Amino acid sequence: MKLLSWFRSVAAQLSRSRIEHEMDEELRSHIQHRADDLERTGMDRAAAERRARIEFGGQQKFKEECREALGVTLVDTLVQDARFSLRVLRKSPGFAVTAVVTLALGIGANAIVFSVLNAFILRPLDVPEPESLYQIERGKDKAGSQSYPDYVDLRDRNRSFDDLAAFSFALVGLDTGNNPTRAWAQSVSGNFFDALRIRPHLGRFFHGSDDRGPNSAPYIVLGHSYWHTRFQDDPGVVGRVVRLNKHPYTVIGVAPPEFHGVLMFFTPDLYVPLVNEEQLEGSTDLNHRGVHWIFMVMGHLKAGVTREQAVADLNSIGSYLEKTYPKEVGQMTFTLARPGLYGDFLGPVVQAFLIGLMMLAALILLAACANLGSLFAARAADRSREVALRLALGASRARVLRQLFTEAVLIALVGGAVGVSGGIVLLRGLSTWQPFTRFPIHVPVTPDATVYVVALLVTLASGFLFGAVPVRQTLRTNPYEIIKAGSTGMLVRRVAIRDVLLVVQIAICAVLITSSFVAVRGLIRSMHSHFGFEPQDALLVDTDLSTGGYNEKSAAGMQKRMIDAIEKIPGAQAVGVIDQPPLWAGWSTESIYTDQTTDLRPANAVAQPVVYRISPGYFQAAGTALLSGRLFTWHDDADAPRVAVVNQEFARRIFGSITNAIGGYYKVREGARIQVVGVVEDGKYTSFAESPHLAMFYPTLQSPTNSTWLVVRSNRDPQELTATIRSTLRELDSGVPFSIDTWNHELESGVVLFGPRMATASLGVLGAMGAMLSVTGIFGLAAYSLSKRKRELGIRMALGAQRKDVLWAALGRALRLLAVGSAAGLLLGILASRVLAAIVYQASPRDPVVLAGAVVAMALLGLLGTWIPAQRALTLNPLMLLREE
Amino acid sequence: MSPQAQLLPGTLDLLILKAVSLGPLHGYGVLLRIEQISGRALLVEQGALYPALFRLVRQGLLKASWGTSENNRRAKFYELTAAGRKRLREEADGWNRLAAAIASALAAEPEEI
Numbered sequence: 001m002k003l004l005s006w007f008r009s010v011a012a013q014l015s016r017s018r019i020e021h022e023m024d025e026e027l028r029s030h031i032q033h034r035a036d037d038l039e040r041t042g043m044d045r046a047a048a049e050r051r052a053r054i055e056f057g058g059q060q061k062f063k064e065e066c067r068e069a070l071g072v073t074l075v076d077t078l079v080q081d082a083r084f085s086l087r088v089l090r091k092s093p094g095f096a097v098t099a100v101v102t103l104a105l106g107i108g109a110n111a112i113v114f115s116v117l118n119a120f121i122l123r124p125l126d127v128p129e130p131e132s133l134y135q136i137e138r139g140k141d142k143a144g145s146q147s148y149p150d151y152v153d154l155r156d157r158n159r160s161f162d163d164l165a166a167f168s169f170a171l172v173g174l175d176t177g178n179n180p181t182r183a184w185a186q187s188v189s190g191n192f193f194d195a196l197r198i199r200p201h202l203g204r205f206f207h208g209s210d211d212r213g214p215n216s217a218p219y220i221v222l223g224h225s226y227w228h229t230r231f232q233d234d235p236g237v238v239g240r241v242v243r244l245n246k247h248p249y250t251v252i253g254v255a256p257p258e259f260h261g262v263l264m265f266f267t268p269d270l271y272v273p274l275v276n277e278e279q280l281e282g283s284t285d286l287n288h289r290g291v292h293w294i295f296m297v298m299g300h301l302k303a304g305v306t307r308e309q310a311v312a313d314l315n316s317i318g319s320y321l322e323k324t325y326p327k328e329v330g331q332m333t334f335t336l337a338r339p340g341l342y343g344d345f346l347g348p349v350v351q352a353f354l355i356g357l358m359m360l361a362a363l364i365l366l367a368a369c370a371n372l373g374s375l376f377a378a379r380a381a382d383r384s385r386e387v388a389l390r391l392a393l394g395a396s397r398a399r400v401l402r403q404l405f406t407e408a409v410l411i412a413l414v415g416g417a418v419g420v421s422g423g424i425v426l427l428r429g430l431s432t433w434q435p436f437t438r439f440p441i442h443v444p445v446t447p448d449a450t451v452y453v454v455a456l457l458v459t460l461a462s463g464f465l466f467g468a469v470p471v472r473q474t475l476r477t478n479p480y481e482i483i484k485a486g487s488t489g490m491l492v493r494r495v496a497i498r499d500v501l502l503v504v505q506i507a508i509c510a511v512l513i514t515s516s517f518v519a520v521r522g523l524i525r526s527m528h529s530h531f532g533f534e535p536q537d538a539l540l541v542d543t544d545l546s547t548g549g550y551n552e553k554s555a556a557g558m559q560k561r562m563i564d565a566i567e568k569i570p571g572a573q574a575v576g577v578i579d580q581p582p583l584w585a586g587w588s589t590e591s592i593y594t595d596q597t598t599d600l601r602p603a604n605a606v607a608q609p610v611v612y613r614i615s616p617g618y619f620q621a622a623g624t625a626l627l628s629g630r631l632f633t634w635h636d637d638a639d640a641p642r643v644a645v646v647n648q649e650f651a652r653r654i655f656g657s658i659t660n661a662i663g664g665y666y667k668v669r670e671g672a673r674i675q676v677v678g679v680v681e682d683g684k685y686t687s688f689a690e691s692p693h694l695a696m697f698y699p700t701l702q703s704p705t706n707s708t709w710l711v712v713r714s715n716r717d718p719q720e721l722t723a724t725i726r727s728t729l730r731e732l733d734s735g736v737p738f739s740i741d742t743w744n745h746e747l748e749s750g751v752v753l754f755g756p757r758m759a760t761a762s763l764g765v766l767g768a769m770g771a772m773l774s775v776t777g778i779f780g781l782a783a784y785s786l787s788k789r790k791r792e793l794g795i796r797m798a799l800g801a802q803r804k805d806v807l808w809a810a811l812g813r814a815l816r817l818l819a820v821g822s823a824a825g826l827l828l829g830i831l832a833s834r835v836l837a838a839i840v841y842q843a844s845p846r847d848p849v850v851l852a853g854a855v856v857a858m859a860l861l862g863l864l865g866t867w868i869p870a871q872r873a874l875t876l877n878p879l880m881l882l883r884e885e
Numbered sequence: 886m887s888p889q890a891q892l893l894p895g896t897l898d899l900l901i902l903k904a905v906s907l908g909p910l911h912g913y914g915v916l917l918r919i920e921q922i923s924g925r926a927l928l929v930e931q932g933a934l935y936p937a938l939f940r941l942v943r944q945g946l947l948k949a950s951w952g953t954s955e956n957n958r959r960a961k962f963y964e965l966t967a968a969g970r971k972r973l974r975e976e977a978d979g980w981n982r983l984a985a986a987i988a989s990a991l992a993a994e995p996e997e998i
Binding site: 022023025026027029030032033034036055056057058059061062065066 | 913
């Protein structure tokens with residue numbers, strides 16, 4: 001296809017030059033014949049030929065008409081116009097570069113946002129027949145989760161779906177021979193692949209018939225990308241027996257490359273049967289109708305069944321379940337949703353966000369076009385003499401306009417090409433980007449043909465848009481007036497829409513720049529503030545003992561052995577275990593009751609503190625200060641009375657004071673009385689920006705946990721220490737996969753800072769866009785007013801005006817607008833930062849560095865925008881100007 | 886004023902078709918033939934002939950081939966195609982009707998009304 005059109009264009013090119021050649025020859029032949037005739041009347045040959053040529057008239061003009069008659073002209077004139085435009089643009093590189101960069105940013109932003117929109121919203125999920133695939137949502141809240149028994153009932157009793165599949169997640173330890181590593185598994189129903197109509201890339205898949213009760217199906221299907229990275233595409237892996245959480249499993253197949261489950265942003269490493277949950281997670285809820293741990297249930301509607309019919313069918317099953325299991329199940333009404341973005345949970349949010357972003361990007365491009373339009377108008381004003389001359393020489397207005405548009409579209413095309421290529425690079429990065437090293441979450445956006453077509457259309461549209469701004473001006477050009485009098489151009493003094501637009505742009509830019517400075521400062525400061533533990537000089541060893549085959553009973557003993565072993569490493573000052581570190585991705589809370597409460601209903605709880613399970617030694621290792629009482633010892637075990645350490649806020653709010661808290665009791669849901677034995681300082685637990693939270697700590701021996709984070713405090717070189725810890729733990733049990741990182745890095749790359757970091761980054765990007773708009777806007781306005789007043793300035797200079805007066809006269813208007821816009825923007829920015837403080841901890845606008853930074857930034861933008869016009873104003877030559885005009 | 890008349894717009898094509906219908910001609914030959922058959926009354930601007938010729942070729946009314954002229958020079962000869970012949974007939978009829986109508990209109994005397 002491509003080759004064919006290439007040949008065609010080459011052929012057209014060849015035939016065009018042949019036509020040109022023939023045309024030349026034919027005209028020559030005509031003149032020769034005429035000269036022959038003239039010669040016969042007695043003229044000598046040279047005179048005859050001269051006479052013949054004169055009689056013939058303007059050859060070029062007739063050739064042009066011939067070309068037109070042949071219909072080849074459109075492309076030719078386009079090429080001519082393009083050549084001419086390139087020549088003109090080369091003469092004003094400042095203008096060309098500004099325009100191209102502006103458009104590259106504007107169009108690039110649109111291409112990127114549209115690609116994401118396209119990947120997530122417009123393009124269907126990459127599974128066979130995505131249009132009939134729905135997930136089932138439960139109840140008023142449209143929860144995607146279900147319990148396993150409910151799923152089985154829905155699957156077996158419905159008459160609307162071809163089949164219903166279910167899946168959940170499990171973090172597992174995979175050992176292919178003394179190398180246990182953690183992998184993200186999707187635990188799926190046996191019929192999962194069949195219900196989704198997926199065919200294996202290699203080997204086979206498990207089927208519904210493999211579900212024969214708990215732990216009956218020790219099979220693994222590998223995800224394609226995991227097969228690639230972990231097994232180097234080795235087809236021999238099919239049939240191999242590996243260890244999953246220390247249990248033998250057989251790898252039976254590999255999923256096809258385009259398939260990564262039904263969630264768009266999550267790529268599981270492998271797929272294992274759901275019925276093996278106990279081996280996967282250390283405990284099982286397969287028989288619990290009240291526990292909704294199945295993440296999603298979905299399937300293809302039967303041919304001819306509508307959504308309404310399916311919902312009615314599901315609801316009748318729901319009312320049966322409500323009647324049969326009144327204690328276990330809640331509201332069992334159902335709705336259907338698309339699975340790719342987890343139905344109504346994420347879908348509408350993502351959609352609204354992306355559409356908002358798309359509109360923002362379009363607005364940015366629109367503003368950019370408006371600015372470029374005024375730049376173009378300035379150029380058109382400068383070139384009015386040239387245009388007038390061309391019109392006077394007989395060029396049609398259409399031809400002049402076509403040339404101007406060619407120039408605009410040419411700039412747009414170059415800008416668009418640069419923008420889209422930049423966008424592709426960024427999108428590649430985005431596609432391989434894993435925001436969290438710990439979770440296989442990624443954003444699969446690869447631009448497809450739709451994106452390129454849209455980008456091209458947007459490019460052409462913006463070219464025509466800003467090219468159209470000077471059209472009226474050009475159409476009004478009266479060649480005689482202009483050549484006689486020079487470009488007079490009345491100076492418009494009143495406030496134009498263009499000015500308002502520019503002020504708004506500058507103000508928005510100032511808001512964004514102020515806010516992003518505030519955010520960056522806040523982010524830096526929040527990394528250096530105190531949050532109840534000391535991440536400096538601490539390593540975190542993260543493991544889940546269930547991935548090594550331990551259960552809650554055997555975990556505590558293993559944790560003690562790990563602590564003991566690491567404590568012996570030279571340089572390890574303190575070691576302790578916590579179930580999950582504060583300010584990490586997750587946290588859990590528990591209701592507590594005063595000691596006097598006897599009716600332990602949820603409504604009677606006094607507070608919902610966050611709860612951590614820790615080993616003795618944790619507080620020393622974490623660097624959390626004990627304010628009063630004692631810390632845990634290894635004697636606080638299952639046989640001893642239940643105890644807790646609480647934070648200061650807990651002590652103050654529940655007991656009134658720290659001294660009252662020590663020795664005091666509170667109750668938990670199951671009715672157990674818990675004695676407070678120690679009070680530690682407050683900290684940050686769920687986010688940097690949170691207000692003080694109540695927190696309580698239980699000893700791991702009394703409330704055991706598989707989830708294990710070892711905190712190791714040491715001022716030894718982290719890399720060296722990491723290696724030693726690694727070998728020590730391997731020696732202890734080589735079957736437990738773990739990862740080691742510094743606490744600082746864990747915090748920086750963690751989920752808690754993700755929001756603030758993203759907010760800061762997006763503000764930065766938007767600030768850069770705003771800066772770009774402001775610069776082109778100021779540039780456009782300054783260039784335009786300079787062009788319009790060149791003559792006046794020339795006279796002033798001739799009459800002895802100082803350079804500074806000339807500069808002010810030329811640029812004053814632009815600078816005044818800059819000042820107004822910046823002032824408004826700074827003020828708004830300071831107000832907006834209050835909102836920002838909710839996302840980025842310690843983001844304070846009352847920071848001299850931020851204010852000074854924002855002012856300097858705006859001044860720099862002004863300097864940048866007026867640089868070229870200022871240069872031109874300073875090099876104006878009054879003599880030349882006055883003579884010329 | 887010259888005794889030669891200016892061409893009415895649209896009549897050049899008709900004249901070219903007529904000239905070529907009398908036998909294949911090169912461009913300069915077409916010019917001479919029109920002069921000849923109009924009794925030197927019609928003047929065709931030399932350069933303006935070619936765009937018209939090209940247009941007629943493109944419309945498929947004429948076809949062109951290279952050959953050697955009576956002066957022993959290489960030249961491009963035009964001849965009528967079947968479509969050209971048909972068009973010539975139609976246009977000639979139309980022109981004759983128009984000419985007759987205008988002539989009759991101009992000949993009208995007051996008493997005839």
